[in-house]
Amino acid sequence: MQMTDLIAKKRDGGTLTTEEIEFIIQGYTAGTIPDYQMSALCMAIVFQGMNDRETLDMTMAMMHSGETLDLSPIQGIKGDKHSTGGVGDKTSLILCPMVAACGVKIAKMSGRGLGHTGGTIDKLESFPGFVTGISEERFFENVNRIGIAIAGQTANLVPADKKLYALRDVTGTVPSIPLIVSSIMSKKLASGADVIVLDVKCGSGAFMKTEEQARELARGLTRVGRLAGRKVCAVITDMDEPLGYAVGNAIEVKEAISVLRGETKGELLELCLALGSCILTESGIAESDSQAREMLQETIAMGSALKKLAELVEGQYGDPAAVYDTSLLPAAPVTIEVESEQAGYVRHIEAEQVGLVSMHLGGGRATKESTIDLSVGLELHKKVADHVEAGESLATIYAPNEQKAAEAAALLRRCYTFSDTPVEKPKFIKDIIR
Numbered sequence: 001m002q003m004t005d006l007i008a009k010k011r012d013g014g015t016l017t018t019e020e021i022e023f024i025i026q027g028y029t030a031g032t033i034p035d036y037q038m039s040a041l042c043m044a045i046v047f048q049g050m051n052d053r054e055t056l057d058m059t060m061a062m063m064h065s066g067e068t069l070d071l072s073p074i075q076g077i078k079g080d081k082h083s084t085g086g087v088g089d090k091t092s093l094i095l096c097p098m099v100a101a102c103g104v105k106i107a108k109m110s111g112r113g114l115g116h117t118g119g120t121i122d123k124l125e126s127f128p129g130f131v132t133g134i135s136e137e138r139f140f141e142n143v144n145r146i147g148i149a150i151a152g153q154t155a156n157l158v159p160a161d162k163k164l165y166a167l168r169d170v171t172g173t174v175p176s177i178p179l180i181v182s183s184i185m186s187k188k189l190a191s192g193a194d195v196i197v198l199d200v201k202c203g204s205g206a207f208m209k210t211e212e213q214a215r216e217l218a219r220g221l222t223r224v225g226r227l228a229g230r231k232v233c234a235v236i237t238d239m240d241e242p243l244g245y246a247v248g249n250a251i252e253v254k255e256a257i258s259v260l261r262g263e264t265k266g267e268l269l270e271l272c273l274a275l276g277s278c279i280l281t282e283s284g285i286a287e288s289d290s291q292a293r294e295m296l297q298e299t300i301a302m303g304s305a306l307k308k309l310a311e312l313v314e315g316q317y318g319d320p321a322a323v324y325d326t327s328l329l330p331a332a333p334v335t336i337e338v339e340s341e342q343a344g345y346v347r348h349i350e351a352e353q354v355g356l357v358s359m360h361l362g363g364g365r366a367t368k369e370s371t372i373d374l375s376v377g378l379e380l381h382k383k384v385a386d387h388v389e390a391g392e393s394l395a396t397i398y399a400p401n402e403q404k405a406a407e408a409a410a411l412l413r414r415c416y417t418f419s420d421t422p423v424e425k426p427k428f429i430k431d432i433i434r
């Protein structure tokens, strides 16, 4: 088999066979197919696409490029969640304890975040003493004993994607539904869960800018997941403004705890109920969405989800007292209010730019090697459609020093646009694809 023939076949609209796709992924991972040929093939795929069978073959070939997690030592249904990423996304910190409290086993491998804030495991490190790199033995023991463990990726999962995604990133070949589907689903399938729920974001702060693109991606992801024998559903949600109020690390943990305590409602809770209902119904633990929602709401009312978070923290050597007393979490030395320079209704908040404000404060990573400051970030007080008076606070900035605080305040003000007349809040949950 010659890679040049396969590039030409795809360029001319042909369909690659299973063997050809395996040859490509194995060769690229092993280094016998060079970057320049792989990028030419990716560009051909961007223009010609791939059918469902090719996308599934690509996903499976990538999944088998490294280790896969065997979750069979864990009794019960194993659930997992993936988000296509957005600003202020602390959903896993709420959803995982909620569904674990309902009996779904959460054995989650999570990557560190690159960009505006840390990932879930960075955020969990806000709990004093929390260890993300626990041994495999402890990981399985915790899931069996308390129902939940969230660890940093230790296994050599999907090396093909690490190499391929980095290549696509610098060759203009990220925006292709089959390439995105195989990239995301190879990692999710390798992580071993029986039931996978996907949060596909759309809007200015998301990877998919339009609802139609998000819908197409969600359909592709769920189709391939099902063809691979897993139960998969997707929820399409708005990311035109940040999710919830907090953007940062420890402050996102505080917001998550406030949802688990039943003190904060709104879209963040709605999202967790929608994602959680998918997991509980697909797992067979609930018979209907309404029963699932009731069960999930009960975990908040009875405090069982908060307790589950405390057990997760304790199981990974962290201090569970910080779950009940958030003053024990890292706190930034400087706090300032960002006052609005005008009155009006909030028309739009540029989500991606808000993420960059958090990054400017030190809450995110520019490169894999950067360290992040868990204490910094911002808390929005005004969201789209809210009315604001001139001089009223739009947000609180949590900064490492006065200068960064002032710079962040100026940047954040620019993220807001206003209208003199009332603004309609966009629909938050756009669709659920089962």
Ligand code: URA
Residues within 6 Å of the ligand: 165, 174, 179, 180, 181, 183, 184, 207
């Ligand atoms: N996220 C991924 O993991 N892969 C892609 O290709 C795009 C987004």
